[in-house]
Amino acid sequence: DAKTTQPNSMESNEEEPVHLPCNHSTISGTDYIHWYRQLPSQGPEYVIHGLTSNVNNRMASLAIAEDRKSSTLILHRATLRDAAVYYCILRDRQGGSEKLVFGKGTKLTVNP
Amino acid sequence: EPEVTQTPSHQVTQMGQEVILRCVPISNHLYFYWYRQILGQKVEFLVSFYNNEISEKSEIFDDQFSVERPDGSNFTLKIRSTKLEDSAMYFCASSGTVNTEAFFGQGTRLTVV
Secondary structure, three states, X not given: OOOOEOXXXXXXXXXXXXXXXXXXXXXXXXXXXXXXXXXXXXXXXEEEEEOOOOEEOOOOEEEEOOOOOEEEEEEOOOOHHHOEEXXXXXXXXXXXXXXOOOOOOEEEEEEO | OOOOEEEOOEEEEOOOOOEEEEEEOOOOOOEEEEEEEOOOOOEEEEEEEEOOEEEEEOOOXXXXXXXXXXXXXXXXXXXXXXXXXXXXXXXXXXXXXXXXXXXXXXXXXXXXX
C-alpha cells in the first residue's frame, strides 16, 4: 500500500484557515489522493479527493503539488466542529485494491 | 442525506459467544466494507464485499469472521467465538463504485467480557 506521512497534530484558532499537509513521495500515476476525517466517537467521514488538479467542495479544498508528491487539505475557516483526526489516503484508481488504508492521521485541535 | 446505519450501537458479549453486527448500507451502493478500531488505535480494514462475495480481506479476518448480505438491504458481520481482543468499534461502510467515496456508519462498540 502506498504510504503517506502526516504530522501527528496541529492546532488552529476558530475562524482561521487551516492547512493540513500530507507527503506521498511514492505515489503512483494511478493513485487518487483521498482525505477522510474522524470526529470524536464517530465513524470516518469523506472530505475530498483528487488526482492532479486542485479540487474544491463545500467542506474543503485540496491543493495537489505539481509532482503529486505532496498535497494540502485546506479548511478555509475552521470551526469547533472541525476538530477531528484527518487522514490522507492513496487509492489506486485502477481498482487494484478497494480498501482504505488508514494511518494515524493528523489530530486537529481548534481553539475558540 | 443518505446514510449507513448500524445496529446495535453497543453490544456486550461473553467470551466465546457468537455475535452478529448489522448494517444497512446506502441503497444503491454496490461495495460494502467492514473496518474495526481498537480503542486508541488506527482504523483497520477487515473485509470488502462485492457482487455477493468477498473481494478482499485482511489477515485479521480469519475463520472466526464471516459476512453475509442475507437480503437486498442488510450486510452483517458475524464473529463465531468472540475473544477479549475482538473488543473494538466496528464500522460498516459502503460505496457506489470502487473509486468513489465510502460512507461510514456510526459504528457498533463491541465489548467482550
